[in-house]
Amino acid sequence: MELTIFYDGTCPLCLNEMQQLKRYDRLNRIGLEDINAADIKQRFPDLNVEQANTILHGLQADGTWLYGLDVTAKAWGLTGKHCWIKMLRLPVIKPVADKAYLAFARNRYRISYLLTGQKRCDTGRCNIK
Structure with missing residues (x-):
């Protein structure tokens, strides 16, 4: 895997984006890991799950970590x-985009509810509209 993404599988919008990524990942370059998996700490001891619950984490094949919109891009x-999305990493846009991302991440359940009618995926699966 070139990139392993650690996402919140209880967030409807997050799960929807991960499903879209995998659909377009025809070369299987992206791995997905739900931070809520029971064995996540055993399989990824370097992952800070509490931090990963506040900002998207990505682990590159070379062992370096990416965070937030850097993972998305x-x-x-x-x-x-x-x-x-690469435009969000331009120096003049990056600071504003990163603040907007952090606001989204903090409010992802409310935003998910407004956009999908679901606040959380309690069963680990969401029905995305």
């Missing part, structure tokens, strides 16, 4: 889709 870049 890298992942979509690997699929060749949504190339516009």
Whole structure:
């Protein structure tokens, strides 16, 4: 895997994006790991699950970590889709985009409810509208 993404599988919008990424990941370059998995700490001892619950974490094949929108930009870049996301990493846009991302991450359950009608995926699966 070129990138392993650690996401919140109880968040409807987060889960929806991960499903989209995998659908476009035709070369199987992206691995997905739900931070709520019972064995996540055993399989990834370097992952701080509490931090990963506040900001998206990505582990690259070379062992370096990416966070937040850097993970998103890298992942979509690997699929060749949504190339516009790279613009969010431009120096003049990055600080604002990162603050907006952190606000989204803090409020992801409320935002998910507004957009999907579901606040959380209690069973580990969401029915995305």
